[in-house]
Amino acid sequence: MNKILxxxxxxxxxxxxxxxxxxxxxxxxxxAMLLFISTSGSFKAMMVGQxxxxxxxxxxxxxxxxxSSIDSLPxxxxxxxxxxxxxxxMLSERKDIEAWSPRVxxxxxxxxxxxxxxxxxxxxxxxxxVEACPELPKRIIAGNKEKLFERGTIxxxxxxxxxxxxxxxxxxxLVATNKDGSVNGINFVVQGVxxxxxxxxxxxxxxHIDDARELLRMENDEISEIAVRLKDPASLNQxxxxxxxxxxxxxxxxxxxxxxxxxxxxxSPFANIANMIDMMTLFIKIMLVSIVLISVMNVMIxxxxxxxxxxxxxxxxxxxxxxxxxxxxxxxxxxxxxxxxIGSLISVAIVFFLQQAEFSFSFGRQSGxxxxxxxxxxxxxIASIMVIVVAVLASLQPAWKASRMDxxxxxxxx
Amino acid sequence: xxxxxAKNISKxxxxxxxxxxxxxxxxxxxxxxxxxxxxxxxxxxxxxxLNMIGCLDHPxxxxxxVVGTNIKDLDRKSAARFRGENIGFIFQDFNLIPVLTVExxxxxxxxxxxxxxxxxxxxRIKELLEQVDISAQAKKYPHQLSGGQKQRVAxxxxxxxxxxxxxxxxxxxxxxxxxxxxxxxxMKKMRDDYQSTFIFSTHDPKIMDAAxxxxxxxxxxxxxxxxxxxHE
Ligand SMILES: Nc1ncnc2c1ncn2[C@@H]1O[C@H](COP(=O)(O)OP(=O)(O)O)[C@@H](O)[C@H]1O
Ligand SMILES: [Mg+2]
Numbered sequence: 001m002n003k004i005l006x007x008x009x010x011x012x013x014x015x016x017x018x019x020x021x022x023x024x025x026x027x028x029x030x031x032a033m034l035l036f037i038s039t040s041g042s043f044k045a046m047m048v049g050q051x052x053x054x055x056x057x058x059x060x061x062x063x064x065x066x067x068s069s070i071d072s073l074p075x076x077x078x079x080x081x082x083x084x085x086x087x088x089x090m091l092s093e094r095k096d097i098e099a100w101s102p103r104v105x106x107x108x109x110x111x112x113x114x115x116x117x118x119x120x121x122x123x124x125x126x127x128x129x130v131e132a133c134p135e136l137p138k139r140i141i142a143g144n145k146e147k148l149f150e151r152g153t154i155x156x157x158x159x160x161x162x163x164x165x166x167x168x169x170x171x172x173x174l175v176a177t178n179k180d181g182s183v184n185g186i187n188f189v190v191q192g193v194x195x196x197x198x199x200x201x202x203x204x205x206x207x208h209i210d211d212a213r214e215l216l217r218m219e220n221d222e223i224s225e226i227a228v229r230l231k232d233p234a235s236l237n238q239x240x241x242x243x244x245x246x247x248x249x250x251x252x253x254x255x256x257x258x259x260x261x262x263x264x265x266x267x268s269p270f271a272n273i274a275n276m277i278d279m280m281t282l283f284i285k286i287m288l289v290s291i292v293l294i295s296v297m298n299v300m301i302x303x304x305x306x307x308x309x310x311x312x313x314x315x316x317x318x319x320x321x322x323x324x325x326x327x328x329x330x331x332x333x334x335x336x337x338x339x340x341x342i343g344s345l346i347s348v349a350i351v352f353f354l355q356q357a358e359f360s361f362s363f364g365r366q367s368g369x370x371x372x373x374x375x376x377x378x379x380x381x382i383a384s385i386m387v388i389v390v391a392v393l394a395s396l397q398p399a400w401k402a403s404r405m406d407x408x409x410x411x412x413x414x
Numbered sequence: 415x416x417x418x419x420a421k422n423i424s425k426x427x428x429x430x431x432x433x434x435x436x437x438x439x440x441x442x443x444x445x446x447x448x449x450x451x452x453x454x455x456x457x458x459x460x461x462x463x464l465n466m467i468g469c470l471d472h473p474x475x476x477x478x479x480v481v482g483t484n485i486k487d488l489d490r491k492s493a494a495r496f497r498g499e500n501i502g503f504i505f506q507d508f509n510l511i512p513v514l515t516v517e518x519x520x521x522x523x524x525x526x527x528x529x530x531x532x533x534x535x536x537x538r539i540k541e542l543l544e545q546v547d548i549s550a551q552a553k554k555y556p557h558q559l560s561g562g563q564k565q566r567v568a569x570x571x572x573x574x575x576x577x578x579x580x581x582x583x584x585x586x587x588x589x590x591x592x593x594x595x596x597x598x599x600x601m602k603k604m605r606d607d608y609q610s611t612f613i614f615s616t617h618d619p620k621i622m623d624a625a626x627x628x629x630x631x632x633x634x635x636x637x638x639x640x641x642x643x644x645h646e
Contacts, residue, residue, distance in 0.1 A: 003525050003526060007511075007513065007514070010513035010514070011513050013513075014512070014513050309507075309509065310509070310511060310512070312509075313503075313505065313509040313511070314511070314522070314526070315494065316468065316470060316497065316503050317497065317498065317502075317503060317522070317523055317527055317571075318494050318495065318496075318497040318498020318499070318501075318523065318527040319494065319498070319526055319527055320491060320494050320495070320527075321490065321491065321494065323526060407470050408465055408470050408471055411505070411509075
């Protein structure tokens with residue numbers, strides 16, 4: 001093997017410029033792919049993390065039909081207390097669930113006594129909510145960041161705070177219509193202002209669940225949704241599947257299932273962007289494969305053509321066809337290895353630089369998001385293996401041709 | 415025992431729809447340790463004959479035995495193995511491997527075709543470099559050598575594995591006269607030292623005299639004469 005490596009390496013060095021150009025091309029391909037994966041991956045992870053950790057949780061449970069009419073936050077489609085009890089028992093029995101937070105969602109009129117606007121609110125238990133959405137407190141941009149709120153106080157979205165010039169400590173009044181159509185109004189103190197984030201629910205306010213029930217004059221402990229946090233976000237699809245089948249047993253008098261489960265990706269439009277990023281990654285991979293395939297194949301076809309007489313010579317001397325095959329495949333292999341190696345090193349260097357530079361960017365209404373790309377060993381490994389395998393595949397045909405050459409014809413070649 | 419035995423061999427090529435008979439019903443026998451030349455004008459069939467003796471090609475008819483093996487029985491792989499074990503080649507254009515140094519070129523058949531240990535290889539290379547008087551050039555690459563030097567290396571390479579049969583198709587065609595004679599002399603000396611059989615072809619009547627047995631080829635037919643074994 002050593003001897004084959006030596007000859008292959010020397011042959012590559014013999015055509016320095018060509019080898020250099022091909023390696024460069026592969027290097028650029030590898031670098032482009034790794035940089036895309038790391039930056040888009042960091043963007044995706046950050047956005048998904050923000051959505052799940054400060055707003056949606058990993059998945060949510062609702063009464064059937066609630067999600068499709070979630071825009072109007074229908075009070076008539078809340079989960080009944082006995083159903084909530086059953087779901088909470090199910091949740092507490094599972095080991096892979098970290099926490100959950102029952103919410104009462106409502107729409108209300110928000111007034112600072114001078115102006116009035118609409119507001120969407122989540123009535124939650126602050127302790128449970130922080131367990132299910134641990135990043136929620138980080139969104140508080142004005143007011144006390146240490147605690148969410150207590151009874152009688154609310155968190156309002158940035159947009160309303162700015163629009164109505166309301167500050168923490170100000171008194172406001174919330175007016176809501178309950179299920180039966182009667183109206184109720186209660187005074188609250190603004191505890192803090194919440195930074196808005198992309199997606200539905202990203203501009204909702206928060207209040208105590210008991211205040212919400214009081215405002216709505218709820219007679220029993222109905223719940224609009226339960227937001228659930230998993231210990232391992234990667235287990236999402238598996239857990240949802242199992243949960244779905246468990247909950248199918250909870251039926252109403254007509255024998256129909258009454259609850260439904262949705263992953264965050266079904267609730268947030270960002271899932272489409274995440275899918276698009278995955279799609280683009282796939283395209284970039286296809287491009288990388290094509291670059292390596294075409295450039296290595298091109299070089300190897302030329303190498304074989306230029307060395308026909310040499311092939312004839314070593315073949316006449318008794319070199320086995322298999323050895324000739326290996327000689328040429330090894331050249332392709334070396335090209336792949338060097339391209340992958342140099343490309344990975346450059347990518348690591350650039351990613352390191354990007355991490356130091358802490359570039360920030362804007363997405364939707366959010367600005368000042370810091371790009372923190374990370375290059376997983378796994379991604380470097382996958383890209384390198386991909387390049388090396390494709391380089392070998394690309395040299396297969398030219399190498400095969402070389403090994404099949406008739407020595408007389410090859411020796412006579414000018 | 416004969417090292418090469420040809421019985422009524424013919425070789426024809428199909429060039430388009432005309433059939434060219436390059437070798438016509440030829441018989442000959444070559445003994446071990448002989449020094450033989452095939453002589454004839456261009457197109458007389460020298461290369462065709464040498465290619466068959468070298469197991470690079472098969473006769474169209476007749477039987478050809480080389481080192482006791484009927485070459486008809488050899489397929490691609492076994493022919494390659496057979497050549498690697500029994501036959502050394504010297505080419506008109508030297509055909510050294512350009513990315514390997516002089517000593518690595520000599521090492522090639524020991525390493526890539528046969529499987530010699532490093533110690534044995536080094537010993538053999540040293541011996542051959544001295545025999546063909548090219549030790550000073552051992553670390554040079556082929557492009558740094560003159561034609562005569564290249565052909566010396568090629569002779570050493572052909573002999574490296576102790577091949578019983580060395581085939582040289584017009585080994586002097588690209589060399590000037592003095593150098594050509596020196597190469598032929600070197601080949602004869604190697605025959606004396608190692609008792610390998612040398613068969614070379616040439617179209618140069620002055621060179622052919624150096625052989626001890628001369629086969630003259632004309633239009634694919636063969637006639638045998640004894641040579642002086644000396645050139646002037
Ligand atoms: N591959 C081939 N296809 C067709 N004709 C060939 C081929 N090789 C040799 N010949 C013909 O066979 C004859 C002998 O050629 P060759 O053995 O090369 O002669 P020499 O080596 O003595 O010059 C020539 O007429 C040549 O044209
Ligand atoms: Mg010829």
